[in-house]
Amino acid sequence: MATSRTHTGEYKARWKLDANYPVIAPDYSQKRSAMAFRFGLGRKAETPAIPTVDVAPAPQKKKRARVAAPRKKAVDTPAVDPA
Numbered sequence: 001m002a003t004s005r006t007h008t009g010e011y012k013a014r015w016k017l018d019a020n021y022p023v024i025a026p027d028y029s030q031k032r033s034a035m036a037f038r039f040g041l042g043r044k045a046e047t048p049a050i051p052t053v054d055v056a057p058a059p060q061k062k063k064r065a066r067v068a069a070p071r072k073k074a075v076d077t078p079a080v081d082p083a
Contacts (some may be wrong), residue, residue, distance in 0.1 A: 006014070008023055022029070036042060 011017075011023070012019065012021060
């Protein structure tokens, strides 16, 4: 079907298959389902437990102002006499 670009319904109609005929091999489908279950796919995310103790928020660190690094001064080099 992927190579002929036909939809499942068209494929089944062309080959006169029942509407409930499996398109994917049952063994392959079971293996993929088991693998997805192991990965946790299809499950809703677990809600975290709500803590019963009030916890004070951690103190925020003060951000330090950025200070530009001092620029290096250009050094005048004396001209060298090629002679």
